[in-house]
Amino acid sequence: MKQPGSEKMIKQSPYDEKWWEEWERKGGWRPEGWKIVEMNDGPTLNDLKPEKFLVVHRPHGSMFHHSYGKVSQFFIGLLEGKLYGTKCPKCGLVYCPPRAHCFNPKCRLAETKWVELPKKGEVHSYTIMAIAWPSMAHLQPLVGAMIRIDGTNTCLPMTMRDVDPEKVNIGLKVRIDIAKDPKGDLLDVYATPAEEPVAPKRTPEELKRFREDMEKTRAWVKKTFGTK
C-alpha cells in the first residue's frame, strides 16, 4: 500500500477566494428583511379563508470546488482550444460528452482512450429559446442545438451563433467553435452554420406566428438591455 499524497498545483486561473469567503459568511441565513401578507388559502377552491403570513427574505449561497474527475482532459482541451472525446477500445463507440468507462453493456465498463475530435458536426435537433438563463437573456432569441460532432455516437447540447432562428433545421452542418477566453465549462463551446441553412417547412400561419414571436423576443431584449 501507498498513500496518495496531497494535490500538486499544475496551473491556476486568477480567482478571488477572499471575496467568496466574505460573501459566504454574509449569506448566513439571517433575514435581510420581511413582509406580512394576507391571502385566501385552504385545501380546496370550495374552502378558502383569509390567512396572514410572515415572509422573511433569507439569503444562502456558496462556492463549490468541483473536479471534472477523469474526464478533465475534455475541459483542459477547451482551455487549449481543442475538442476531445473518448473512444472505447472494445466496441469503438466515441463519446462526447466523454466517459472514462464505456457504457455499452457488452464492454463490461472498459476504460476508454482520448481522441481529438474534428470541430464540425450536425444538428440532431434544436430549439429557439425565448427564455434562456438570466446570464444569456440578452442573446434571446437564442438557438440551442443538440449537436452530433462528426465521428461521435452522442449529441452535445450547445448554443448556436450567427444563425437565423427561422432557418435553423435538423441536419444542418455546423462548425464548432471554442471561446477565445475559455472559463472551463461547456458554455465555452458553441456552433455556427458551416453551410447555407435551409429553413424547415412552415405553413403561412406558422411562419407569421414565428416571426411575431421573434420580434416580440427581440423587442423585450432591446427594452431590457438596450441596443446590442
Next chain:
Amino acid sequence: MKKVGIVAGSISRFDNPRHTLAEEMCAEAVKMILDDMPDLELGDFIRKGYACCYSYFSDILEQQQCMHWIIHDYLGLSAVPAYRVESGGATPIDAIVNAALWIRSGMFPVVLVVGWEKMNELPIQKVNEAIAIAGDTDWDFVSGFTYNAFYATMEARRMHVYGDTEEDLAEVAVLNHNNSLDNPYAQWPAQHGFSKITVEDVYKSRLISWPYRRYECAMTSEGASALLLANEEMTKKLTDNPVWISGVGFGTDTMRAGDRPDNPAWKGLYPEDEKVWPKNIPKPMSPYPDLLNFGSLRVSARMAYKDAGIKNPKKEISFVEIFDPYAGVVLAGLEDFDFCKRGEGKKMVRDGVIQRHGELPCQLSGALTAQGHAVGSTSIAQVVDSYWQLSNQIGKKWGAPSRQLSKPKKAFIHGHGGTGCQAGAVVLEV
C-alpha cells in the same frame, strides 16, 4: 399475487404561492383522509405495524434537507417506520410504486403515502435552476439549456420525423386547461378563472422555447396530497368502495437525452418500433427511442400492463393521466404506452380520442399544465383524481357530478423525471 388497495385519497390544492408550510399542507391532506375514515387512528400506526412513504423532489427549493422528518413529526407519527423516495419528477409515482411493493412484500399491511412541494421561496430563475440541476450539471445544465429547451429539442425532432404540429401541441394544452375548470384542486382556475380557452389563446401565450409556449408547459406549484394504501384484507376491512392498484411498473433511460440516438443498451430492444422510420431521414443506431420517444415510459408501462394482466391497453383502459410537463409528452406517451403506433400520437389527438367524451379520455384532472405541478405531489394527486373517478366520488370530492365518468373500470397513470431518465406507472381498477 398480493393485492394492494386504495382506501382513501386527498389533495391540498395546487397554487403558487400557497404560503402555507409544507407540513401544514400535508396535514390538510391527511386530515381529509382522517375525516373520510372515522375509525382510522394515527396512534395505531406503530402498534399495528403500518408505515409511511414520503415524496418530495427538492431539498434546494426550501433549503431544507430531510423535510420528511418534519412532516412525519408534524403528523404525530414519530416512532412509525418511514422512508422518503426521490427521483426528480418521477418522485411521486415512484413513491406509490414503492409503497405498493412494500405492501406486496407482506412487510406492511397499510402504508400512508404523502407528497408535496414548495416552489415559491426562490425567484423563478432559481426555481428553474433547482429543477435543471436534476440534469447533468457538467454536461447538460451548463450548456445554457433549461428543461424547457431540452424538451423543446425533443419535440422539434418529433415534428421533423413524425410531423407533429404546433396545432397538435396547442390542442393538448386546450384539453388540459379546459379539463381543469371543474377541479377545485387545480391551479389554473385558481389563478385565471373558470372560462374555457382555445387554440388561439395558446398561440397568444408567450413563447418559452420553440415550439413550446407558456400554456404548453407545466406550472410551478405548491401543494400536497396523500393516499392510504393497504393489503387486500385491510382494504376490505377499511372501505366498502375500494380501488385496486393491479399493476406497477418502472423504468429508466440515459441521464442525458443526447446520449440516446446510438445507445447500445436500447438497440434491438423494441424491433417493431425501430422499423417505424421515414426513408429520407438518417437513422441513428438505436432508432427507438432516439430523442423522439421516452423509452423509460415504454418500459414502465409494459411492466405495469404485464403486472395487471392487461393485453390490449387501449381497449381495456377507461382513462389515462399522463405526466406532461410539456404538451409533447402526451403525443409521445400515447405511443410509448401502446395506445397507438409510434408516430401516431398526434392522430389520437386530432381524432378527439383523448377528449373527455372520447374513446380514451386523458388528462381529466388538467394534469401538469393546469391542475399544477408541485413535483412531489403531482402524480399522487393524479392518482387521487383517478381513484375518485373509479370509486364514483368525483361528485362529492370535486363538487362536479357532471365530471364523473360512467362506470370506468381501469385507469393508467404514469409519471417521469428528467428528460425521461426515470419513469413509473400504475394501473388502477375497481
